[in-house]
Amino acid sequence: MRAGAGEVVRVRPIDGHDGWALEEAARSRSEPFPSHGVWAGVGRVRVDDGEGSEKMSSVIIVHYKVKPGFEEHVAHSLARMVEPTRAEPGNLAYNVCRSPQDPAVFAIYEEYVDAAAVTAxxxxxxxxxxxxxxxLPYLEERRRHDLVAL
Known part of the structure; x- marks a missing residue:
């Protein structure tokens, strides 16, 4: 599903709590969100560095295929990453998703203000x-994509 301007995409993270995948990131905005200094538009997020210039956020998308028999163990472990990661000062988004067709398949969408926040x-x-x-020890496959928002 692709979000258009003004649309919000609803997801169900594996921790069982409802959440907003893109929150307001799919909404066209002309002013920053108060807590993050972030402007959002369709498919891009710009971060205000507080000094009048912008930098593009760092995005990581990972896909995991879990070894048979370890699906629930990995689901529990990934769910434990959500709250502390979202509380990081440099984190803009952290969404863990699981395939409803194949319980061994997971995807994580992460977005950080910059590379230093990823390192932290x-x-x-x-x-x-x-x-x-x-x-990681319980994965059959792992694909990671390091991206920069446009």
Whole structure:
């Protein structure tokens, strides 16, 4: 599904709580969101650096295929990453999704204000525990895409 201007895409993250995948990111806006200094438009997010210039956000999309028998273990581990990651000062979005057709398939959409925020995320204790130790060893396949918002 593709969101158009003014539309919001609804998702059901694996932690069971309803959430907004793009929140207001699909809405055309001319002013920043108060808490993040972020302008959003269809398919792009610009981050105000507070000094009158802009930088493009860092986006990571990962796809996981879990080894048979470890689907629920990985689902639990990924769900534990959501709250602390969303609380990071440099995090703009962190959405974990699971395929309804194949419970072994997961996708994560992450967006950070810059590369430094990505590095800070990857250096966290919860990343080390829940992702490196409790998720990655149980994967059959892993694809990661490092992107920059246009």
């Amino acid at each position: 995320h990857a250096s966290s204790d919860y990343f080390e525990h829940w992702l490196k130790n409790e998720t």
